[in-house]
Amino acid sequence: MSFVVTVEPSGHSFTTEKGETILEAADRHGISLPYGCRNGACGSCASTLVSGTVIYPDDDEIITSDKPDDYCLTCQAIPSSDITLRAHEIETESDEEVRNLICSVEQMDQLSHDVMRVFLRLPENERLQYLAGQYLDFILEDGRRRAFSMANAPHDDELIELHIRHVPGGEFTDYVFEKMQVGDRQEIAAPMGGFYLREDSDRPLIFMAGGTGFAPLKAVIEHAFHIGDKRPIHLYWGVRSKRDLYLGELAEQWAQQHPQLDYTAVLSEPDADWQGARGFVHETVLRDHPDMSPFDLYMSGPPVMIFAARDAFVEAGLDRDRMFSDVFEWAQDNPNK
The missing domain is CATH 3.40.50.80 (Nucleotide-binding domain of ferredoxin-NADP reductase (FNR) module)
Structure with a gap:
């Protein structure tokens, strides 16, 4: 059974499918609600339940047991009726918090003679909230930075995907192609940039x-x-x-x-x-x-x-x-x- 979620103060509304969390449904409809870990541990997605009812998986009842009745973890809460939610929506890059995170290299695939696809795994219980099209900076040991666009959309954010082209003589790309290994730790700062889809337009x-x-x-x-x-x-x-x-x-x-x-x-x-x-x-x-x-x-x-x-x-x-x-x-x- 589907239910309607209305978000205040924006007035946006969307429907949830059976068993779907509020955050999953919002993502599916292109509405960006705040989140952090996506597993209920960090509380970054906490919003106010103005009206209606939600249910939680059994393991998450403990997370909300000592919270006010209107406390709602959108990454875990599943509507059991139509609901109204008070939450701050992420609509522009200025709404995003730039964070420094220590990631690990999860996978490396050489896609062509000079392009390496690198997947980064964020720290345990962390997720990076960003807009499709934004980029991150690698922070080198001496403080210098190298910027690369994130190649995966936010709804598929378990890993961060990067496409890195080898520039002969380029210090960082030489390192990626010659020395970087799965399991290496890399510090990043993200998200950044104003390149993202303007969803309010109807132009081709x-x-x-x-x-x-x-x-x-x-x-x-x-x-x-x-x-x-x-x-x-x-x-x-x-x-x-x-x-x-x-x-x-x-x-x-x-x-x-x-x-x-x-x-x-x-x-x-x-x-x-x-x-x-x-x-x-x-x-x-x-x-x-x-x-x-x-x-x-x-x-x-x-x-x-x-x-x-x-x-x-x-x-x-x-x-x-x-x-x-x-x-x-x-x-x-x-x-x-």
């Missing part, structure tokens, strides 16, 4: 990635699928050669499984047998969409690509306020991202 979406700029767009796209966003999406991914499309099969799978998404790979230095788009990725976008005025544009990649594309898209009618990029967040201070 163009996503443009260059190289490992695919990582934050992957997170945003998977978040859009998760919340049921039906806006048309055209994903463009620009790289040098076919081998640089390190998760090209995943993008192709999205296009097959989700009718609202189209995918175009663009190679700047293709082999002779390449039958797809060629040249600079932003030029392909403009050939397909000479009038950019109807769109929201999200782009991520090398600064030279972003800055060239920005000016060209404005000339094609795109409103600067409808153009979003993480390059403005990190390019100056974190050149080795």
Whole structure:
């Protein structure tokens, strides 16, 4: 049986399915309620139950036994009626708390000749609340930082996924490819950045990635699928050669499984047998969409690509306020991202 949850003071409402916690249902509907550990231990998700009733798994009755009757742990509470909840929603990056955490390297997969996928596990009983598209900083022993976008959407946050490209001679990426091992401990600071999906818009979406700029767009796209966003999406991914499309099969799978998404790979230095788009990725976008005025544009990649594309898209009618990029967040201070 499903129930309706209404959140004050925003007035947002959503439904829960049988056996689903309030937090799980909120995530599914794209409503970001605060949380920490997701297992009832930390109390970060505690909200006020204004009306209605909830139930808890047996083990969690102890957690709430000495709390007021209106105390509600949304990560564990399952509605048993329609309820009204008073909670602070996370709606912008300014609502997010930047935290320093010691993580462990859980898994490493070399996806291509120069891209390593690294999964980080957070400390026990910790979860990182963030918006799809945001990034983290690795904090090096001497205090320097290296920034990388988180490539997984927040609803799938058991591990943090990163796509790290090897830059020859780059101190940190040399370390990742030559010395980093599963089990290593790494200090991070997260979340950061203003690159995230504007869910209040009904405009069609163009996503443009260059190289490992695919990582934050992957997170945003998977978040859009998760919340049921039906806006048309055209994903463009620009790289040098076919081998640089390190998760090209995943993008192709999205296009097959989700009718609202189209995918175009663009190679700047293709082999002779390449039958797809060629040249600079932003030029392909403009050939397909000479009038950019109807769109929201999200782009991520090398600064030279972003800055060239920005000016060209404005000339094609795109409103600067409808153009979003993480390059403005990190390019100056974190050149080795």
